[in-house]
Amino acid sequence: MRMMDLPKLFILDVAHGNCAILQDTEGTVIIDCAHGDTLIETLRQLNVNYVDRIIISHADEDHVKGFIDLLSDESIKIGHIYINPDGSKKTRTWTNLRRLITEAVDKKETTRNFIYAGLTGLEVGEVKIEILAPNMDIVGQAGGLDLDNQRLNSNSVSVVVRLIYRDQGIALLAGDIDQIGLKNLLNSGNDISSKVLVFPHHGGNVGTKDNQSFTSSLCQKVQPQMVVFSIGRDKHSNPRKEVVEAVTNSLPDVHIICTQLAKTCSPEVLSTTPEHLNILPSKGKEANHCCGGTVVINLSETEMTYAPSNDHRQFVKENIVSALCMRS
Secondary structure (H helix, E strand, C coil): CCHHHCCEEEECCCCCCCCEEEEECCEEEEECCCCCCHHHHHHHHCCCCEEEEEECCCCCHHHHHHHHHHHHCCCCEEEEEEECCCCCCCCHHHHHHHHHHHHHHHCCCCEEEECCCCCCCCCCCCCEEEEEECCHHHCCCCCCECCCCCECCCCCCCCEEEEEECCEEEEEECCCCCHHHHHHHHHCCCCCCCCEEECHHHHCCCCCCCHHHHHHHHHHHHCCCEEEECCCCCCCCCCCHHHHHHHHHHCCCCEEEECECCCCCCCCCCCCCCCCCCCCCCCCCCCCCECCCCEEEECCCCCCEEECCHHHHHHHHHHCCCCHHHCC
C-alpha cells in the first residue's frame, strides 16, 4: 500500500465483538479484537507484520479473545500493549491473555502499559489518538465505586478512543461504555464529536432502563454522519429496536451500518451475497450473514470516504424489507 493511500481506518466484521485497525503513515494500531481469525487474515492481506500499538478497551471476551491468537502468532510482532486493568474479571480468557502478555514482556518482545484518559504518545503518523475514558480515579476500579458512589463494572470503565485527523474528529470508538461510563465521559467536558461512531455495546442494552435516552444523549454530542453497529447475526439480537429508533430520531440523515444482517431486520438469510462488500475479510461472508461487512474509512486532505458507501444503502432499500435503519 502506497503512503499516499494512508491513513485508513478499518472497522472489521468480527461478528459479535469489536476490532478496528488504524493503518497510518508510520505504523499500525489495533483497537480491540473479538474471537476468530478475521484480524490476522486482514493484517496479512494488508501486508502488516508489525503492530506498533494494541489498545485493549476492557476485559470482556468479545473485545479481547482474538488477541490470544495474535500474541501466539510468531509472524506478527507487537511493539506496545496498552491494557485496561480489571481485577473483577475472572474469565479464563482474561487470565490467559494476561499470562501471555506477561510472558511476552518478560521476553522483551513487547511492552505493557496501563491506559487512561489523557494518555498521550499513541500516534504512529498523522492521526491523533485521544483517550477520553476512563478517568484516572476509576482506572482498575471495576467492581468498586466511582467518586459518586456508583457501582462500576467492566463496561463502566471501558476505554473510549477518539481519532482526530487534520483537527476533525474522524471516529469515536466507544467500547462498551454504559450509562455510568457515558455520564463520566460527558461530565469531563471533552469534545467527542466525530464523523463516525462505533456504537457502544453493539447496540444492546447499556445497563439502563432507558436505552433511548442514553442513545439520544450520545448521538447529540457526537453528531456522527455514520453509526456502525458491530454485531453478530446469531447473538443477542442486536441492535435493539429502541436504540436504532433513537439514532434515527436524533440524526435523521445518518448512515447506519451493521456489520452483519440483524435477525430483527431480516429473519431469513439472503440467497445471494451482497455485491457492495469490499474485498477485505468479513466474518459473515462465508455464511452470507453480512450487511455492511468490514468498513473501510479512507482519510485524505480534502474529504473522508468510506466503503461500503451509498451502495450499502441501496442494498438495504432493495433487499431488507424490515430494516430498522429505514423505518424513520
